[in-house]
Amino acid sequence: MPDVVHALEVLPGGSAGPPATGFEVAYIAPDGPELRRPLADAWAVRFEAAAPVRAFASYRRQRNLPGRWWSATKGGHVGYESWLERDQVMLLDFDPAVVGIASQPFWLFWSAANGRPLSHAPDYFARHEDGTAVVIDCRPAERRRPRDWAKFEATEAACTEVGWGFRLLGAPDPVVVRNVRWLAGYRHPRHRVEPVASELLAVFAEPLPLMDGAAAGGESLAVLNGAVPSTLVARAVGGRLGAPARWFARLAGEGAVMAGAGSVLRPGDWVTFNGDEHQVVALAGTAVRLRSAGGAESVVLASYLMAAPDFVVTGAEPLPEMEPSGLLETLPEPTRAAAERWQRHVVEVDTGLLPGAEPGTPPREEYDPATRSLTERMQAKAAELGVSLRTVEGKRSRYVKQGLWGLVDQRATRRWEATGRADARLVAAVREGLDGETHLSTGTRSRLIRRVIKTVEATYADGAVPLPSERTLYKLIDALSTGRHTFGAAEARGLMLPRTLPDPVPPARHEIPPSYISRLATLLGLDIDGLWFQVTQPAYPGAGRRVVVPERLAALTGRSVHALAGAMPELRDPPPDWEMFRHQPQTGCHLCDARHPGGKVVRLLPHHAYICLRHGAWIGPPDIDHLAVDLAPFPEIVDAQRRHLLLLRRYGWAPTYDAVLTALMICAHIWYGDGRPLTDVFGVWNIWDDRVHHLIPLDPEKQDYIAYSASKLFAAVYPEAVTLAPLIASPYWRRLADGTGAEQARFFAEVGKRVTYPYNEPDRGGDAVAHWALADSWRPPSRPLTTYAPGRDRGTLPGLAANRLARQEKSAKWFSRSRRNQGRTLLFHGHLKPVLLRDREPRYVKWEGTIWHSGRTDDLMKEEVARRRKELQAGAAHVRYQRAEDRASSR
Ligand SMILES: [Zn+2]
Structure with missing residues (x-):
């Protein structure tokens, strides 16, 4: 069949525009090339072997959780974009008639009645045993909008045309x-x-x-x-x-x-x-x-x-399966014999005959299932043994659930419980090894495993004792050493931690757990990693990343989970909306931190935290650890934080986030631009220069600006940025910015009222305000590019990325050489990336190019923007996905 397919005429994939008539499909052939052809020619393509036509998008705030399902039908993974899709692909996988499944098998292109180009990528293609096929879309009934219905109906028509079935699936039965x-x-x-x-x-x-x-x-x-x-x-x-x-x-x-x-x-x-x-x-x-x-x-x-x-x-590597008699060997002889006696009685109650009875033996009358009910038989057994009916019922029910093990005296099995189904001989060897060890490190643990294997191999015949995987052996050792004070998390590091820490300090507001744990360890002279491992667990099985278990930290500090979670966002359940926080933890107000002993306090601050209002201290966007900045000489900067919070209350965090960042970017452009009038000494540039002069003073001894920090440049323009931000957050002003010539003029005039805005001709280069009005005002606010990921693999505080340090050093050098580069340096701070990178175009590959483009308003830019708007209005789904991919790869 593949030969036939290749003999057909095909078009290269990705050709734009709708087909003149009927349907076309684009897909990725099993051998790699991207193809586009009329649907009628594609009926024989083995879509079940095709690669997905679009990546499984993962983007901020998405409601769905994409992932991959391991399909037994396929013997490999099938992608899904939501839990609904996962459940449906799981059911497909369970359907015996299905022999092949592919996700996002193709793009379908067609024209609407009015000529509008439409496209749709169905969720799944499934091939049946009998060669028939079905195309599947998953969408909960309550989320099927009219526009979706048009697509589902067209897809169904297309399927009918080539003889495939079409199914639109909603939420399946939860029990199934x-x-x-x-x-x-x-x-x-x-x-x-x-x-x-x-x-x-x-x-x-x-x-x-x-x-x-x-x-x-x-x-x-x-x-x-x-x-x-x-x-x-x-x-x-x-x-x-x-x-x-x-x-x-x-x-x-x-x-x-x-x-x-x-x-x-x-x-x-x-x-x-x-x-x-x-x-x-x-x-x-x-x-x-x-x-x-x-x-x-x-x-x-x-x-x-x-x-x-x-x-x-996770039966993947179970503790080794073991015959019941082997397990029984671990028990004292009288216990085992008692269990076996009970087994005979229970079997007689159930079947009327004792185990091992000769064929043809008649049941005893009171145990004959033909004439006596189960209850009567159990009553008879209770009378025979002189025990209560309850006892017989209990034994029988445990036997049904657990076999012979259910009949063993529970007090005798306690030792066994920890080891699950491990071979008794293996358990014995591990116990022996453990007895010889009192202080075991990770190193001795692997030595112990080697010794156990050697013992088992030397003592028993080849293969008589099945040896489990190393992972299982580790677990077995852990299970057997519980309560021996050998390998607990902290103990593994040769350190015994107290159950409750004496006099634990409280966490600071918004503090990250590694910071808090590090302070506790410092104050109490404990090993920080030991402490960290004691209160954390892997984020998911096998993960290197560890997250704090609130209950463990609560037990250790004697503070309630509620109080801890109130201070530390990472411990909250449900987790907070991470988009509200900066993606990088940072130090906060130095005066607030002074109240928290034990070392550096690192916090996860919300995007709108620029100033500590209690102490009038600058916090700003994350930078390398900045020195204390006292804002007493700048009441307008402190006041800007208050206005910032009002904005937050009025518009919500997302528009505020975008507005303040965009305004900061615009101020940076103005500061950087060449519009500075030489004569106007009262312009905004002089205000900014003046602030910087105080914030980053010249060290008279070193003849250098040693107190440099890019974050302080943000402080210099912060008041004007907050003055501009309402124009960017307000839907009214956004509409004017995107309106007619006269409306735009009103918008520019208003900007000019708030900051010294030198550009009278909007077409001039380097005009970030005009660029924003042209390229961004009509679009939704930008969101954070990256969000904070809770947890880390060790207890130590996060270090600074080398490239950030290098950039900081470079900026400081630039600043020392020429104080005219403040605006440029500000633009290059990673904090502004979300507004600068929001619409990443492939040709803006370089960061510097992006910054240059963010002030452009020439004809080429206008064409570009017009094209993007048209695409967006056409509602072409693939354009949106393309963008999500770009964003994913830019991170
Ligand atoms: Zn403070």
């Missing part, structure tokens, strides 16, 4: 999704356990109730423990056996799997849940006792556990 998500964890071939798998498939060839089928499979109760779902899911879906697939779909649909949770999750399983890894250490009815990788125990309801969005059984 939960079950399928849970089952999906078992679809990996690693879960196929022979010969049980083959037996089960034979038994479940026709739909059967779960317990009946399991009983027919023999070894019924053992089989139930995990083998059923893994085998049947693997076969039902991967192998596309009709009957089990239907059987399972029914089971999933009715939520029966959820009810049977206790029998399929079992002690020893590792699960991911709430962003952390846990091991199931015990089951009791519908409750599951978990122990996290960090050793913390918790009890959750099975239904709650499985409903968690990130719940997965």
Whole structure:
């Protein structure tokens, strides 16, 4: 089939414009080239093997969460753009009729009735076993707008034309999704356990109730423990056996799997849940006792556990599977014998016969299932043994859930619980090794693993004791050393931390956790990394990035989680809107910080924090650690912060953020520009120069401006920027800036009233105000390019990027050489990037080019802007996505 495709005439991809008639598709062929051709010629293309036609956009404030789903059908990943798409692709993957799935398979182009060019990239293309295909769009019913309907209808018409089906899917049944998500964890071939798998498939060839089928499979109760779902899911879906697939779909649909949770999750399983890894250490009815990788125990309801969005059984590297008799060897002989006796009794109650009874043996009368009910049989057993009916019921129910283990005296199993399903002989070897070690570092831990492996290999026959992966061995050692004071997080570094710190200082407002923890460590003479590891956990399993666990920090400091989260935004739940904060933590007011002992206080400040109003001290945008700036001689700068806050109250943080930044950029351009009139000594330039003269004085000894900081340049123009900002934030003035000639003249006049604005001809180069009116006033406010990412891998405070230091040094040198470059230096500060880079054009590759362009108003720029506006109005989705990609790559 591919040969036929290549023989057809194709157009190179990306050609603009709608097709003259009918539909056209553009796609990326499996061998690489981007192609565009009439849809009628593309019916035979194997779209299920095509690469996505657009990248999965990730942009600030997006409501959706893109990602990739591992598809068992495809044996690889399929992209999704939202949780709805993820759920739908998961269901497709679960559908036995589907043999291939591709996301964003093609762009469809057509013309609307009025000739307007339209395009759409459907979400998925799925190929069925019988060769038919279906195109799928996912959109929640409440978010289907009229414009979307036109696209869905056209897409459906296009599909009909080439013989594909079309489905518009909304939110699927949450119960089915939960079950399928849970089952999906078992679809990996690693879960196929022979010969049980083959037996089960034979038994479940026709739909059967779960317990009946399991009983027919023999070894019924053992089989139930995990083998059923893994085998049947693997076969039902991967192998596309009709009957089990239907059987399972029914089971999933009715939520029966959820009810049977206790029998399929079992002690020893590792699960991911709430962003952390846990091991199931015990089951009791519908409750599951978990122990996290960090050793913390918790009890959750099975239904709650499985409903968690990130719940997965990470059976990837389970503790080694082990025959029950091997596990029993770890128990004292009387305990084991008691369990086995109970097993005989329970089996007799269930089946009427003792285990191992000769064929043809008749059941004892009081245990005959043919004549006695289950309750009657249990009553008979209680009477026989002289125990209560409750005891018999309890034993039987535990046996159903956990097999022979359920019958073992719980006091005797406590030691075992921590090790899950580890081979008893392996556990013994690890215990032996641990006994010889009292102070173990990370290094000795890996030595211990090597020694354990050697012991096991020397003691037992080849392969008699299955050796797990290194990761599992580490976990086993952690589990066994819990309570031994060997390898806790801090202990691993040879340091014992107290349970509660004596006299812990409070965190400062907006402080970042590494700063707070570093101060605590300094004040109490503790190891900072040890402290950090004690109160953090990986951001997600396997992540190097660690985030603070508020409860742990609360326990350590004796302060409530509420109080800690009030001070430190990173600990808030739900997390704050990170866009409100600067992407870089910084030092704040030096006078406020003086009240917080223990060293540098690093905070995550909101975008609008420029001045500490209590102390009249400049904070400004993040810079290299600036010296204290006292603003007492500049009441107008302090006043500007108050006006800034009023603006914030009036317009909200996003328009204010954009307006103040844009105004700062405009002031920087004016300061940099060549419009400075030589005669006008009262112009705004003189005010700015004067402020800088005080803020960055000449050191008479060194004959240099050693107190230089780019942030102080921001302070110099800040009052005028805040005076300009309302014009930029206000929809009224924005409209005038984008209006007729007369309206624009009013806007420029108003700007001239607020700052000395020298340009009478808007077409002159270097005019940032005219540029903003032309290129940006009609667009939504710009947003931060990057946001803060909570957590770091060590407890130390973030250092300064080398390039920032270098740029700072360069600017300081420039400043010393010629004080005429303040405006230029200001423009080059990273703080202004969001307004300068907001519409990144490919040819503006260089940062300097971008700055130059941000003051341009020539004809070429006008054409460029006109083209962009037209594109935006046409609502061409691909243009928007292109832009999201550009933005992603610029970060
Ligand atoms: Zn202060």
